[in-house]
Amino acid sequence: MSEGMGLSKIKRMNFKARKRRAAALAKKAGVDSLLVTHLPDVRYLSGFTGSNAALMLAGGKSVLFTDGRYTAQAKTEAMGTRVVIANKPAVTAACEWMVEAGVKRSGFDAIHTTVAALESMRKAVPAKLRRSLFVAVEPLVEGLRQVKDEDEIAKVRAAAKLGCQLFDGMLEYLRPGLTEMEVAATLEHRARLAGAEAMSFETIVASGERSALPHGRASSQKLPKRGFVTLDFGVVLDGYMSDMTRTVHLGKAQPEERDVYDAVLEAQEAAVQAVVPGVTAGEVDEAARSVLRKVELDPWFTHSTGHGVGLEIHEGPRLAAKQTQRLEPGMVVTIEPGVYMPGRFGLRIEDMVLVTAAAREVLTPSVKAWVEL
Amino acid sequence: MSEGMGLSKIKRMNFKARKRRAAALAKKAGVDSLLVTHLPDVRYLSGFTGSNAALMLAGGKSVLFTDGRYTAQAKTEAMGTRVVIANKPAVTAACEWMVEAGVKRSGFDAIHTTVAALESMRKAVPAKLRRSLFVAVEPLVEGLRQVKDEDEIAKVRAAAKLGCQLFDGMLEYLRPGLTEMEVAATLEHRARLAGAEAMSFETIVASGERSALPHGRASSQKLPKRGFVTLDFGVVLDGYMSDMTRTVHLGKAQPEERDVYDAVLEAQEAAVQAVVPGVTAGEVDEAARSVLRKVELDPWFTHSTGHGVGLEIHEGPRLAAKQTQRLEPGMVVTIEPGVYMPGRFGLRIEDMVLVTAAAREVLTPSVKAWVEL
Numbered sequence: 001m002s003e004g005m006g007l008s009k010i011k012r013m014n015f016k017a018r019k020r021r022a023a024a025l026a027k028k029a030g031v032d033s034l035l036v037t038h039l040p041d042v043r044y045l046s047g048f049t050g051s052n053a054a055l056m057l058a059g060g061k062s063v064l065f066t067d068g069r070y071t072a073q074a075k076t077e078a079m080g081t082r083v084v085i086a087n088k089p090a091v092t093a094a095c096e097w098m099v100e101a102g103v104k105r106s107g108f109d110a111i112h113t114t115v116a117a118l119e120s121m122r123k124a125v126p127a128k129l130r131r132s133l134f135v136a137v138e139p140l141v142e143g144l145r146q147v148k149d150e151d152e153i154a155k156v157r158a159a160a161k162l163g164c165q166l167f168d169g170m171l172e173y174l175r176p177g178l179t180e181m182e183v184a185a186t187l188e189h190r191a192r193l194a195g196a197e198a199m200s201f202e203t204i205v206a207s208g209e210r211s212a213l214p215h216g217r218a219s220s221q222k223l224p225k226r227g228f229v230t231l232d233f234g235v236v237l238d239g240y241m242s243d244m245t246r247t248v249h250l251g252k253a254q255p256e257e258r259d260v261y262d263a264v265l266e267a268q269e270a271a272v273q274a275v276v277p278g279v280t281a282g283e284v285d286e287a288a289r290s291v292l293r294k295v296e297l298d299p300w301f302t303h304s305t306g307h308g309v310g311l312e313i314h315e316g317p318r319l320a321a322k323q324t325q326r327l328e329p330g331m332v333v334t335i336e337p338g339v340y341m342p343g344r345f346g347l348r349i350e351d352m353v354l355v356t357a358a359a360r361e362v363l364t365p366s367v368k369a370w371v372e373l
Numbered sequence: 374m375s376e377g378m379g380l381s382k383i384k385r386m387n388f389k390a391r392k393r394r395a396a397a398l399a400k401k402a403g404v405d406s407l408l409v410t411h412l413p414d415v416r417y418l419s420g421f422t423g424s425n426a427a428l429m430l431a432g433g434k435s436v437l438f439t440d441g442r443y444t445a446q447a448k449t450e451a452m453g454t455r456v457v458i459a460n461k462p463a464v465t466a467a468c469e470w471m472v473e474a475g476v477k478r479s480g481f482d483a484i485h486t487t488v489a490a491l492e493s494m495r496k497a498v499p500a501k502l503r504r505s506l507f508v509a510v511e512p513l514v515e516g517l518r519q520v521k522d523e524d525e526i527a528k529v530r531a532a533a534k535l536g537c538q539l540f541d542g543m544l545e546y547l548r549p550g551l552t553e554m555e556v557a558a559t560l561e562h563r564a565r566l567a568g569a570e571a572m573s574f575e576t577i578v579a580s581g582e583r584s585a586l587p588h589g590r591a592s593s594q595k596l597p598k599r600g601f602v603t604l605d606f607g608v609v610l611d612g613y614m615s616d617m618t619r620t621v622h623l624g625k626a627q628p629e630e631r632d633v634y635d636a637v638l639e640a641q642e643a644a645v646q647a648v649v650p651g652v653t654a655g656e657v658d659e660a661a662r663s664v665l666r667k668v669e670l671d672p673w674f675t676h677s678t679g680h681g682v683g684l685e686i687h688e689g690p691r692l693a694a695k696q697t698q699r700l701e702p703g704m705v706v707t708i709e710p711g712v713y714m715p716g717r718f719g720l721r722i723e724d725m726v727l728v729t730a731a732a733r734e735v736l737t738p739s740v741k742a743w744v745e746l
Binding site: 119220 | 441442481483484485486487488489491492509554555557558559561562565566568570571575587588590593675715
């Protein structure tokens with residue numbers, strides 16, 4: 001950051017660059033403007049965090065539509081974007097603006113627009129424009145969001161760091177007899193006190209036999225004297241999310257438990273090492289899966305290896321079998337293989353990994369080696 | 374409950390009745406079957422709580438489509454509904470089933486179906502059926518969900534009761550110098566320990582000047598020595614949500630603060646009293662608004678009076694100006710007028726109210742009279 005360039009200026013430049021990239025993608029998709037209504041996309045492009053918004057990118061301009069509750073907030077947050085306070089649904093106001101501005105073909109994101117919303121968009125414009133004005137396009141902005149800029153990486157890094165601090169603190173706290181709910185409650189309480197805006201998703205605490213559930217919400221079950229405890233959780237800081245999983249063992253383990261742990265850890269580390277610019281998402285998945293295949297545990301690895309994380313907990317890229325998308329510097333992905341043996345036990349180990357120009361950086365350095373408490 | 378009739382039997386009868394009512398509404402809407410994909414609707418009709426599901430109601434039958442993660446859970450939860458485990462998207466499996474079953478016109482909920490989802494539904498069926506098979510209908514199941522049955526009322530009541538217990542506990546705890554975040558963290562921690570599955574929405578703690586923000590998320594601001602603190606929160610118990618707001622005053626109040634409080638309380642109580650079967654939603658809204666109008670505070674009451682609550686935090690009916698929908702026994706609505714004076718102070722008081730055959734029952738009996746801590 002050069003001297004005299006305040007944070008606001010930097011931020012405004014980020015948003016400007018993002019909007020420019022989105023407009024270029026829209027042009028490539030054959031439309032002259034883009035209507036953005038998915039809220040994480042609106043936030044990404046404009047900085048606005050309110051719950052009612054539509055953003056138009058057209059002819060090098062950007063206009064944010066929202067309502068009177070957000071007059072002050074929109075002007076502060078959406079720097080470099082014109083703000084229109086509408087006394088009608090934001091998307092209706094955006095459609096009327098399009099007609100006045102002479103927009104011919106506006107892209108909209110078919111993944112995040114409901115059939116009813118499209119109907120109301122069409123009703124907001126003259127009959128002769130109804131068929132031609134709105135063009136379904138891929139989720140272009142979600143595509144852009146996969147590659148984080150420096151400002152975003154700093155935020156994801158901060159969220160991941162807080163996640164690790166919280167996990168490290170849990171190692172002192174976990175003990176047989178606590179309910180899974182108590183564990184989740186304590187973790188979430190500490191997260192809040194440390195400044196988390198929210199948890200990224202419902203905290204998973206799965207112990208004993210329940211560790212075999214890939215997504216075991218914390219229950220009233222007590223942590224066992226002997227058995228695995230899987231913690232999978234994340235925090236939100238300044239809109240950006242973390243996501244990490246660690247599995248520890250309470251009491252003395254059976255040899256088989258230890259063997260399975262070692263195999264999952266080896267698979268996880270192999271997939272982390274596979275993360276380099278240019279690798280395909282499928283190759284990273286295969287790096288984890290092939291380790292488990294060698295020891296015949298692959299049938300119990302029943303989900304994909306990972307996903308992108310940022311303003312949403314599940315974003316692109318998707319690290320799953322046969323995915324041909326290539327990783328690029330600036331992507332932040334989870335690497336989270338697991339093995340689940342119904343009625344017996346299971347475990348998962350998950351890091352967040354930033355793809356760098358050189359290779360990768362693990363954002364969640366909490367201990368992964370075998371822990372027996 | 375007659376002797377010997379277990380809870381499972383009762384539940385199955387509830388689901389059967391709900392499915393029968395939904396099928397009747399579908400028939401009235403001119404379709405011979407209904408494709409249900411909105412997850413709260415699937416849960417309401419079948420009991421299934423998984424995150425991937427599509428439910429078909431056709432020819433007196435009901436079929437639930439989900440994936441292999443939910444094999445055991447679907448069979449346990451979706452009593453009386455046939456379960457199909459698909460190795461493709463649930464909605465695709467449902468569409469293919471429709472074709473085989475000879476369904477001619479299937480309703481789908483345009484509010485909860487995206488343009489992309491409709492496109493993939495069309496791709497899953499033969500070309501000749503693409504235009505005719507899928508018929509956009511109103512959110513019929515959401516309509517049904519407005520009127521709760523006894524099983525649901527018991528659950529909403531339990532959630533509301535826990536909310537009140539938590540609020541009562543906060544009266545002992547609130548004091549100047551705590552940050553809003555600490556207050557939220559403590560409330561949420563206690564909620565978890567008391568068995569809440571989650572909070573219904575992001576807890577609102579808005580103190581001092583921030584009390585003038587209708588939806589002030591808990592911030593790092595400290596509770597003031599003198600000023601209002603608004604708590605607006607809810608818990609989820611067995612899928613059903615609570616929602617309540619109380620505003621208390623720390624330290625000695627200015628006479629104007631007390632006057633505004635009294636006016637909001639009078640407005641709130643007038644609207645509660647207005648809740649009877651047959652009244653329109655708009656009349657209930659007007660009951661609150663007219664009290665504030667008399668003392669010229671209505672311009673600062675910038676939102677609607679309330680909304681339904683159940684499996685979702687915002688459901689029908691909508692208690693807003695000019696709404697002509699009539700309240701019916703079994704509806705559960707919030708009554709939550711507020712006054713917000715930007716840069717100065719604000720407050721809101723909110724109860725959950727069950728419409729009964731006789732009149733109403735307030736489900737959130739925590740103190741509403743002026744509290745100075």
